[in-house]
Amino acid sequence: MAGGLHADEARPVLGFESTVSRRFVHRRAVAEVFLTDCVASNTPDNFTLGAQWPRLHSYYRSHTGRYDTMLLVETLRQATIYLAHTRYRVPLGHPFVMHTLRVDTTAHTPTIGDRPAEVTIDAHVGDQIYRGNTLARFSVTYVCSIDGIEIGRGVGTASVFTPAAYAQLRWGGSGPRLIGTPVCPAPIAAEHVGQSRPEDVVLGGEHAPNRWTLRVDDTHPILFDHPSDHVPGMLVLEAFRQGARAALAQPCGDIETIEVTYHRFAENDANATVSVEAEPDSPCTVRISVEQWGQHIASGRVRLLPARIRQ
The missing domain is CATH 3.10.129.10 (Hotdog Thioesterase)
Known part of the structure; x- marks a missing residue:
């Protein structure tokens, strides 16, 4: 398991009845929020998250009867932001910048059945760098499964900026420019x-x-x-x-x-x-x-x- 999460740990009970707050995953549309729950492990920096995938998404869909891998990519993007906000106290309004991301699927990605998929995600947060008391850079590794069968893995790195630091990174000393068509x-x-x-x-x-x-x-x-x-x-x-x-x-x-x-x-x-x-x-x-x-x-x-x- 990722980051030292032991297979013999008791599997937490996750809720799949409703999504997490959209603000914690930087989404405006509730329909585009896939995460449903998050439970901390007994091991520091390890978490288990739940997500639900619709049987038919308006954009991320496969022609082969499988769940689209891009659903997994977007779910892990949301999980990265959610963990930073809710477990590492990154304030809302602080921009994120992704540096790297890799997602690998297995041969066991299921075909779409008669109900939405309930996805379990084991996550480990590592490589934390802080600026003062605020998380500034980190990595996350993921192992994802459905009905106890592994369907994919992911790893990504990201940085978090205060609004002022982001503005300096994005625009330099000249300030924001007018964006054209x-x-x-x-x-x-x-x-x-x-x-x-x-x-x-x-x-x-x-x-x-x-x-x-x-x-x-x-x-x-x-x-x-x-x-x-x-x-x-x-x-x-x-x-x-x-x-x-x-x-x-x-x-x-x-x-x-x-x-x-x-x-x-x-x-x-x-x-x-x-x-x-x-x-x-x-x-x-x-x-x-x-x-x-x-x-x-x-x-x-x-x-x-x-x-x-x-x-």
């Missing part, structure tokens, strides 16, 4: 990336082989659940997923592994390019980068499972 070109064909609606595509026209303009639609109700002064991290990861599907010609490919390193903020109103390169020794794996003004915004890797037919 987001770059939102016409999308590529939705069927090439496993989407059914053009507005759910985050890749603009291909201007070189496996190179697309990042499409930033700040009216999208999921990817922009709330206003953001930069391209949200989940939009970048969706670009990773769609880029992998398009480059590998697997529009229904489910994610086996997705990992990202965020290098800097991506501006909404400037062209950014999503580039995909296949790994020659792994036919279902690609390396992906997002660049803006010739600088790396994010880089990482995606491995897809071969698409399978719904049973």
